[in-house]
Amino acid sequence: MNVYVYGVGTTSFGKHPDVPLAKLAEDAVLEALLDAGPGAIEAAYVGTVFGPFGSGQRALRRLGLLGIPIVNVENACASGSTAFHEAFWSIRTGRFKRVLALGLEHLTSRFDGPIAPEATDAEGRSGLSLPALYAMSAARYMACHGLTDRQLAAVTVKNRQHASTNERAQFRTPVTLEQVLSSPMIADPLTLLQCCPLSDGAAAAVLGARRDNPRDVAVLSCVLRSGHLWDYRSKHVWGQDLVSTTAAQAYKHAGITPDEIDVLEVHDAFTIGEIVTLEALGLAALGEGGRLAESGVTALGGTHPVNPSGGLISRGHPLGATGLAQLAEIVGQLRGDQSTRQVQNARIGLVETMGGGVSGIDGNACVITVLSGAAQ
Amino acid sequence: MTDHPADPRPRVTASNHSVAIAGTRCGSCGYCCLDDSVLCMACGSTLSPACFSPEGTIWAGTVQRIEVNGRIPPMILAYIDLDEGPRLLAHVTGKVTAPQVGARARLVGTTKEGDPLAEVIC
Ligand SMILES: [Zn+2]
Numbered sequence: 001m002n003v004y005v006y007g008v009g010t011t012s013f014g015k016h017p018d019v020p021l022a023k024l025a026e027d028a029v030l031e032a033l034l035d036a037g038p039g040a041i042e043a044a045y046v047g048t049v050f051g052p053f054g055s056g057q058r059a060l061r062r063l064g065l066l067g068i069p070i071v072n073v074e075n076a077c078a079s080g081s082t083a084f085h086e087a088f089w090s091i092r093t094g095r096f097k098r099v100l101a102l103g104l105e106h107l108t109s110r111f112d113g114p115i116a117p118e119a120t121d122a123e124g125r126s127g128l129s130l131p132a133l134y135a136m137s138a139a140r141y142m143a144c145h146g147l148t149d150r151q152l153a154a155v156t157v158k159n160r161q162h163a164s165t166n167e168r169a170q171f172r173t174p175v176t177l178e179q180v181l182s183s184p185m186i187a188d189p190l191t192l193l194q195c196c197p198l199s200d201g202a203a204a205a206v207l208g209a210r211r212d213n214p215r216d217v218a219v220l221s222c223v224l225r226s227g228h229l230w231d232y233r234s235k236h237v238w239g240q241d242l243v244s245t246t247a248a249q250a251y252k253h254a255g256i257t258p259d260e261i262d263v264l265e266v267h268d269a270f271t272i273g274e275i276v277t278l279e280a281l282g283l284a285a286l287g288e289g290g291r292l293a294e295s296g297v298t299a300l301g302g303t304h305p306v307n308p309s310g311g312l313i314s315r316g317h318p319l320g321a322t323g324l325a326q327l328a329e330i331v332g333q334l335r336g337d338q339s340t341r342q343v344q345n346a347r348i349g350l351v352e353t354m355g356g357g358v359s360g361i362d363g364n365a366c367v368i369t370v371l372s373g374a375a376q
Numbered sequence: 377m378t379d380h381p382a383d384p385r386p387r388v389t390a391s392n393h394s395v396a397i398a399g400t401r402c403g404s405c406g407y408c409c410l411d412d413s414v415l416c417m418a419c420g421s422t423l424s425p426a427c428f429s430p431e432g433t434i435w436a437g438t439v440q441r442i443e444v445n446g447r448i449p450p451m452i453l454a455y456i457d458l459d460e461g462p463r464l465l466a467h468v469t470g471k472v473t474a475p476q477v478g479a480r481a482r483l484v485g486t487t488k489e490g491d492p493l494a495e496v497i498c
Pocket residue numbers: 402403404405406407416417418419420421
């Protein structure tokens with residue numbers, strides 16, 4: 001059974017301390033349901049990291065989406081993408097005809113500053129934050145591949161520029177390389193403007209079987225993997241092997257090569273994340289990813305625009321909502337709906353989300369989805 | 377419910393000027409780790425307790441300049457690949473700068489909060 005995205009919806013992303021989580025979720029779901037058109041939702045898959053127990057039921061109660069299977073999932077930053085993955089396979093295998101995938105998060109009610117490392121985890125108990133984990137990848141790249149501070153900062157400059165016309169993005173003001181580099185150091189060499197913000201928000205998608213609606217976007221493949229051990233035997237920085245093995249499978253299932261991808265949304269929680277991920281996705285050779293943003297290849301107007309929404313760094317990173325926010329951007333791109341940030345003639349799009357935080361493994365989960373628009 | 381669940385950090389042992397770190401080694405494939413696991417995470421065979429010597433090479437390092445979980449910044453952190461096997465996350469003493477990739481390092485004990493503590497060997 002081929003799978004299509006019928007509709008997508010999101011909130012605006014940012015700090016919404018006074019808006020209840022259920023209200024954010026309702027706004028995203030209603031937009032997705034209207035976009036999809038009439039038809040009964042047969043099941044809902046809901047991703048969140050720090051939401052309350054029964055997050056899906058709490059989010060869908062006032063919409064009357066009850067009495068159906070509601071499955072709550074958690075996979076760190078890839079929770080929303082994991083919900084989408086489960087929704088995809090429920091249609092693909094013929095179990096359901098139309099389902100909802102929802103991601104939601106209200107971080108401002110949980111944290112004042114950075115997300116607290118998990119105290120039952122060896123590295124978390126030692127105080128290792130996610131920015132510091134990514135910072136060590138950046139340090140490794142600088143030493144081994146000659147990555148520069150300016151190449152790192154170029155990722156933020158590009159993604160801020162992309163977000164400048166995205167009215168739902170958290171940060172819409174462009175910044176310069178100098179501003180990025182002179183912002184406070186968080187974990188050497190990553191400065192504040194190279195780190196994603198604390199965000200609230202929700203995003204949703206309605207998926208179903210083929211119905212010959214020209215606005216439906218086909219899901220060519222959707223692959224979920226968890227990381228192997230990451231230890232003294234690992235030659236690559238944290239997460240790189242997980243993304244590349246997940247990508248290989250996603251490309252095989254979709255029957256495409258990286259060259260054919262017109263537009264991507266990838267996990268740039270920190271600038272180095274986008275660089276390492278694009279290498280793992282095959283857009284640059286190992287150690288060469290720093291040149292992509294610097295040279296304009298991944299900017300709007302370049303040959304492989306990456307994170308036209310502004311990415312996690314500028315659109316915002318409400319953990320569980322992120323994967324579906326990325327998906328909504330790519331669906332909009334493949335429909336030609338994105339006006340000032342539209343990638344011309346985009347036919348194939350890719351979404352990559354990475355979740356981490358368990359010490360000793362190469363990522364909690366990576367989800368990669370390949371989509372194609374009606375022109376395909 | 378407790379605020380301080382059992383300490384999951386690697387166990388550093390210090391006695392008479394010698395520091396070591398406890399872990400396990402697989403008798404079948406040789407895999408080394410700092411967990412007190414029962415089965416080898418690489419091959420599934422039975423593990424034996426092991427004790428690793430304190431020297432190694434910096435895989436990567438950073439200075440964490442934000443407060444997390446009440447830990448006061450700056451914190452100098454590094455992944456150290458110990459000569460006898462495991463990769464260890466350690467705090468590093470000395471000047472507030474990221475330990476250099478490839479530098480030699482040596483475990484010297486634990487921080488007052490109980491984290492493995494190393495120094496870069498000049
Ligand atoms: Zn073994």
